[in-house]
Amino acid sequence: MIRIRGLHKRFGDLEVLRGVDLDVERGEVVVVMGPSGSGKTTLIRCMNLLEEPEQGTVNVCGAELECGRRHPARRVRDLRRRTAMVFQQFNLFPHLTALQNVMEGPVSVRRLPRAQAAELGRRLLDRVGLTDKCDCYPAKLSGGQKQRVAIARALAMEPEVIFFDEPTSALDPELHAEVLQVMRELAREGMTMVVVTHEIAFARDVADRVVFMDGGRVIEQGPPSSFFTAPDHPRVRSFLSLVAS
Ligand SMILES: Nc1ncnc2c1ncn2[C@@H]1O[C@H](COP(=O)(O)OP(=O)(O)OP(=O)(O)O)[C@@H](O)[C@H]1O
Ligand SMILES: [Mg+2]
Structure with a gap:
């Protein structure tokens, strides 16, 4: 579903x-870990072209772009439309209710009639456990609720893959579980997900593969069973001992 080759930014x-290669299969959950500044956020922003890499190729769901060239806006839009992103800081519109936040993309990008978008929005808010919060503004929601609205908003675009950038790291620890639970369910339903996170229990349970970045490169990757128990790279071992402690 995703093939990244020789990405430079x-x-x-x-x-x-500094030359990232990455493949993600349909239905796969890939967790990206690595020290601060190693390029994790930049990598996922490049994958849906929120950032423009200078060099390399980005192929998402069959739409391939060679970086460093100009592309018709339509092709970029096409690629972006197949993906959705969930940010650390939620990025909800403060002046819109939970339901309106979820409806916004379907109405303005997918051109759904408002009534249909509202029905979809209610269904998705129900799915993330927020049936009774449709009419609340973000200021009245907890961090965990805001992030679940953000996940519903991502789903409303019917993406083929969702990128998550540290979705729980801005939350109080007791709110992590409710967001991770929603993500677990998405994974179980077969959603393709690339998740930057240091939630080791989540990665162990849910990830098909863990990718470790350091200094702008992928230096190790593997299934969680081997990644967490017997990493090859000393950099990974020292990082895991810090995160786990
Ligand atoms: N828009 C930008 N302009 C200039 N420098 C940037 C920009 N975005 C990121 N950087 C720099 O690029 C490097 C990698 O940043 P990035 O956010 O990708 O790291 P990260 O692995 O996500 O780190 P963290 O774990 O702290 O979120 C950092 O040194 C950062 O300061
Ligand atoms: Mg980051």
Whole structure:
């Protein structure tokens, strides 16, 4: 479903991605870990072209773009439409209710009639356990509830893959479980997911593969069974001992 080859991205003098290759199969859950500044956020932002890499190829759901060239806006839009993103800071519209936040994409991008978008929105809010919060504004929701609205909003675009950037790290620890539970259910239903997270229990239970980044490169990857018990790379071992402690 996703094939990334030789991805390079720099911000000014800083080379943030230094040749990343990554494959994600349909229905696979890939967890991305690595130290702060290693390029995890940049990588997933490049995968749906929120950032434009200078070099490499990005192929998402069959739409292939060679970086460093100009592309018709329609092709970029086409690729973006197959993906959705859930951010650390939720990024909900504060002036819209939970339901309106979820309806926004279907109405303005997918051109669904409002009544149909509202029905979809209610169904998705129900699915993330927020049936009774449809008419609440984000300011009246807890962090865990906001993040579940953000997940419903992502689902409303009917993406083929969802990228999550540390979806629980802005939340109080007792709110992590409700968000991770929703993500577990999505994984069980076969959603393709790329998740930047340091939630080791989640990665062990849910991930098909863990990818470890350091210094703008993927330095190790494997199924959680071997990744967490016998990582090859000393950098991974020292990182895991820090995160686990
Ligand atoms: N828009 C930007 N402009 C300039 N530098 C940036 C920009 N975005 C990221 N960087 C730099 O790129 C490097 C990688 O950032 P990135 O956010 O991808 O790391 P990360 O692995 O997600 O880190 P964290 O775990 O802290 O979220 C960092 O040094 C960061 O300061
Ligand atoms: Mg990040």
